[in-house]
Amino acid sequence: MIEINLSEIGKILDLGVALAKETLHCNRLGACMASSSILCNTRSWHGMLSIPDDNNGGLRVLLSNTDDCLISNGRQFYICTRKYPNLYHPTGHQFIYSLTDNPIPQVNYQIGNIRLKKEVLLCQMENTVLIRYTLDNAEQPVVLQIRPLVAFRNADNLLRLRKEQLTGHQNVRNGILYKPAQKGLQIFMQTSIKSEFVTAPDWNYNVEYIKDQADGRQYQEDLFMPGFFEVVLTKGSQLIFSASAKRQSPSTLNEMFDNELMAQKKRIGYGDELKYLANQFVCQRKNRTYIITGFPDTKVSPCKAFRAAPGLLLSVGNVDGFLSVLNTMQAYFRVRSIALQVQKMEPETPFWFLWALQQLYFSQGNAVNIFNSFEYIIKRIVQRSSENTLPGIYIGEFGAAKLENNDEKNYISELNALIYNGLMFAADLSLTAGKQELSVKARMVADRIKDSFRRNFEDSVGNTIACQIKNGIKDFTTCPAKLLPFALPYSVANAYLASPVLAELEDNLLTPYGLRMLSPCHPNYSQETGYVVPQYSGFLAELYLRIYGANGIDKAEKLYLNFDPCNGYNGNLICEKYDGTPPYTPDGAVIDSVAVAEIVRIKALIDKYKKTVIIK
Secondary structure, eight states, X not given: OOEEOGGGHHHHHOHHHHTTOEEEEEOTTSOEEEEETTSOOOSXXXXXXXXXXXXXXXXXXXXEEEEEEEEETTEEEEOOEEEETTEEEEEGGGGEEEEEOSSSOEEEEEETTEEEEEEEEEOSSSSXXXXXXXXXXXXXXXEEEEEEEEEEEETTSOOOOOGGGOOOEEEETTEEEEOOSSTTOOEEEEESSOOEEEEEEEEEEEEEOHHHHHTTSOOEEEEEEEEEEEEEEOTTOEEEEEEESSOOOGGGHHHHHHHHHHTSOOOOHHHHHHHHHHHTTEEEETTEEEEBOEESOOOBOHHHHHHHHHHHTXXXXXXXXXXXXXXXXXXXXXXXXXXXXXXXXXXXHHHHHHHHHHHHHHHHOOHHHHHHHTHHHXXXXXXXHHHTOOTTEEEETTXXXXXXXXXXXXXXXXXXXXXXXXXXXXHHHHHHTTOHHHHHHHHHHHHHHHHHHHHHTEETTTTEEOSEEETTEEEOOOOGGGTHHHHSSSOXXXXXXXXXXXXXXXXXXXXXXXXXXXXXXXXXXXXTTSOEEGGGHHHHHHHHHHHHGGGGHHHHHHHHHTTOGGGTOOOSSOOSEXXXXXXXXXXXXXXXXXXXXXXXXXXXXXXXXXXXXXXX
C-alpha cells in the first residue's frame, strides 16, 4: 500500500524512495497495470495495460505509459517522469503533492494554482484501463495533452525502432484504433468527451528501466508514440482516457469508471493489504479459474496452484474460489490440454493436490463430500502409488525418490514427507467414505515409506535427518527440505527429532523473510545457492505451534509481521526470493503466489490456534 502526502513530499522528490515502491493492480483475466509509485516505469514489464500472452507465456505490454502535459498561458508542464541515459526527463514528479494506490493509483499534481488529479483504474472483467483526469482548480481553462506510448511486446523482449511500427491508425469515435504489424493485436484509445487526436508519430529512444538494470537484465528500449490527444479542461471538469482491447462507447466511460471504482474496496492496514495481494493471482480464462504463478511470469503451474490455493483462498474465506481452482486443476489431470500456458506437472504435484484437499477438510470438514467430489483423482493417485508407476517418482529401498537424468534416483526428505502425508490423508478420507480397500492400499504404501524414512534418513545420534540420499550417500546439509517431515499434518519422521531439527533450521537458515536455501557456513554457500525463500514460512509457523504450543504464537507472528512495512519491511510486495545476507535485497518474481499464500496462511493458523486451542 502506498500513501504519500504533502507532509512527506521529500519521499516524492527523492527518486530513490519514490521509485522503490511499486504499484500492481490485476484483473480477473490476468491482465495488470504496474508501475512505480510516481508512475515512472522501472521494469520492462511495467505498463498501464499488460495482458496475458497466451502464445508465449508471461505478459504482453500494450500501453507502456502516457506522457501527460498541461498547457497554461502558453507554457508547457509535463506531469510525467521517465529515465533516459544519465538523466530523468521530464521530471513531472516535482509537481506531485500527494499520491496513493488505495484502492487505485491516484496522483495529485499542483502547478501554481492549477491542481490536477490523475486516477488509474484497471477494469476487472475486461482488458481495459481507464485513466481519469480531474481539474480540481484553475483560474482559467487549461489544455491537457495525453501522449500514449505503445509497446506491443512480450514483457521480456524490449522494443527497438521498427519502421513497420509506423502503421498509422484508424479513427473511431472520440479516439483511434491503433494496430501495429503483429497479427491480432490492437488497442482502442478513446476519450469520454470530444477531443482532438493529433497525428504525430515519433519514437522515444533509450528509455531505461532502473530495476532491470540493477538486476543485470536488458534495460533500454525505444517506445513509439502515434500522436497525442488534446482537450481543453475548465475548473471541475473531468476527462476519462480509455485504452482497451475492445471498442468502447465514450458516453458510458464515466459510468463505467464509477461502477468499477465502487467495486474496489479501500484497504485498511496490513491484513487488508495481504488479502488484496492474495486476490491478484486468481484469474479466469475460458470459464475456468486459475492461480497464476506470479508477476511478471503469469503462467499456470498445477504444483504451485495447489501449494498456493489454501493460503490465497481458504485463508481469506473464499471456499467457492478454492473449489473452482481445484476443479480446474482436477480436470487438468484428466485432459492435459484444457489450459493455456499450463506448465509441465512436477512429480510431486499429485501430493500437493492431496495436501490442498487436506486443508479444505481442516477448514470445512465433511470428509465424505470431499472424497465424493474428488474420488477419481484420489483413486488414481493411490493406485499409481501402489503400483509404483507415479510419473517421475520411484518408491524403493530408501523410500520415495525423484527420478532425475537417466532415471537417477534422488531420495529427498521433503518428497517422502509429502507422499506419506498425502497417502495417510487419502487413507483416512477413504475409510470415512466407506472405501476400506482403497484405504488399506494407501496406508500400506504410506507405512512402507515411513519405515524406510525412519530407517534411512534419521540419525538418532546426531539428532537430525538427511535432506537427501543420492547414489546411496546420505547428505545431512541443513536446508528447508528438513522442515516438511515434521511440519505436515501426518509426520513421516519420529517426533523426538522435531525440536532439534527445528533448532538446526533456526540457527542456520532463519532470516526475517524466511529460510535460506543453504547455511552461510556451508562451503558451497553463495548468492545463487543461499537465497531466502518465504515459501516455507507457513510450515515453519505450523511447527512452532506444534512444538511450543501457545508459546509458539510469538514466533509465528514474527514471521507474519516481518512483511509489514510498519515493522520496517522496505517493499510493498512479497517477492519470490531475497538475497541471503542483509539487507536481503529482493530477487526473482516481483510478487510470488506461494510466498504470499504462506504469509497469509500464517495469520489463519494463528487465529485458528487461538480460537480452538487457547479458548478451549
